[in-house]
Amino acid sequence: MLKSFLAKVESREATVGVVGLGYVGLPLAITFARAGFKVIGFDIDARKPACIQDGRCYLELIKPEAWMDLVKEGRLAATTDFSRCREVDAVLVCVPTPLNESREPDLSFVESSARLARSCKRAATSFWCSVPNARIRATHSSATGTSPKSWVA
Numbered sequence: 001m002l003k004s005f006l007a008k009v010e011s012r013e014a015t016v017g018v019v020g021l022g023y024v025g026l027p028l029a030i031t032f033a034r035a036g037f038k039v040i041g042f043d044i045d046a047r048k049p050a051c052i053q054d055g056r057c058y059l060e061l062i063k064p065e066a067w068m069d070l071v072k073e074g075r076l077a078a079t080t081d082f083s084r085c086r087e088v089d090a091v092l093v094c095v096p097t098p099l100n101e102s103r104e105p106d107l108s109f110v111e112s113s114a115r116l117a118r119s120c121k122r123a124a125t126s127f128w129c130s131v132p133n134a135r136i137r138a139t140h141s142s143a144t145g146t147s148p149k150s151w152v153a
């Protein structure tokens, strides 16, 4: 399975999912699309996928010129439809992890993104099942060892 995944990466046939299209997620999505991958970005804030698709600015430092060609060429798409997680081979999770009152990372955004992805497939029992054969990489900041627990919660 790993071999076929690596072959898909090598040939740029792998589709990359980016969950959370903020200051970390949007540049990552653009970078992977520029590198030749098909990228699908997911966000619960409908304004962000709409802005990406329509070429409207929503982050001060990243202008639509940086991604519009990629959208037109079909290499970058953005959506609130988490059922499209089924289309991806790898997922980068880039949702907020603010510190709570006890100065511990608040993982509720990570847990909620896992729940949304999981709910997209009726028979799925976990985030991993809802993204068959997918590789998952966290790019949010959280304490060591906390992420896998929250994804399968």
Ligand SMILES: NC(=O)c1ccc[n+]([C@@H]2O[C@H](COP(=O)([O-])OP(=O)(O)OC[C@H]3O[C@@H](n4cnc5c(N)ncnc54)[C@H](O)[C@@H]3O)[C@@H](O)[C@H]2O)c1
Pocket: 019, 020, 021, 022, 023, 024, 025, 042, 043, 044, 045, 048, 094, 095, 096, 097, 098, 109, 110, 112, 113, 114, 116, 139, 140, 141, 142
């Ligand atoms: N910005 C930085 O310079 C930086 C640097 C290092 C690490 N980080 C870490 O990267 C992570 C993301 O930071 P950021 O600055 O991009 O945050 P951000 O607030 O700019 O973007 C987060 C995005 O996630 C979306 N989101 C929230 N809950 C979601 C869910 N359940 N499903 C899908 N999308 C959801 C939000 O709508 C938002 O668009 C954080 O953990 C942060 O600590 C950020």
